Amino acid sequence: MSGRHPDKTCARCGRRFSWRKKWERDWEQVRYCSTSCRRRKVGVADRAREDRILRALQSVPVGQMPLSALADDSDEGDCLRQAARRLALKGLIIMSQKGRPVEPRDIRGPVDVSLPTDRCLKRLHLLR
Numbered sequence: 001m002s003g004r005h006p007d008k009t010c011a012r013c014g015r016r017f018s019w020r021k022k023w024e025r026d027w028e029q030v031r032y033c034s035t036s037c038r039r040r041k042v043g044v045a046d047r048a049r050e051d052r053i054l055r056a057l058q059s060v061p062v063g064q065m066p067l068s069a070l071a072d073d074s075d076e077g078d079c080l081r082q083a084a085r086r087l088a089l090k091g092l093i094i095m096s097q098k099g100r101p102v103e104p105r106d107i108r109g110p111v112d113v114s115l116p117t118d119r120c121l122k123r124l125h126l127l128r
């Protein structure tokens with residue numbers, strides 16, 4: 001992080017990333033943190049995952065439910081976590097760890113998500 005090149009947030013995975021020499025010429029246009037994120041972008045399936053998370057938060061009874069319960073298959077966990085991060089960056093959900101809100105771009109480890117309106121009442125436990 002430097003004054004000339006402030007950090008950016010990846011449009012796909014929602015993680016924070018920093019300027020690198022290889023982006024010297026087009027840093028203004030850079031939206032993704034990696035080749036993988038740039039190739040995958042945010043597609044229809046990803047929007048559907050965001051919807052699925054929001055719907056689950058609006059409908060689960062008080063208590064916790066593992067994020068993996070929302071995954072169609074075991075490989076989907078990462079995509080759901082990225083979807084959750086995008087929602088948190090838009091302010092649609094809150095991510096917290098051990099009961100405290102956390103900065104979605106930098107989180108590692110298990111995290112809880114909830115709607116901003118009901119804070120910690122309804123939670124999904126996001127694995128990893």
Ligand SMILES: [Zn+2]
Nearest residue numbers: 010013033037
């Ligand atoms: Zn990314």
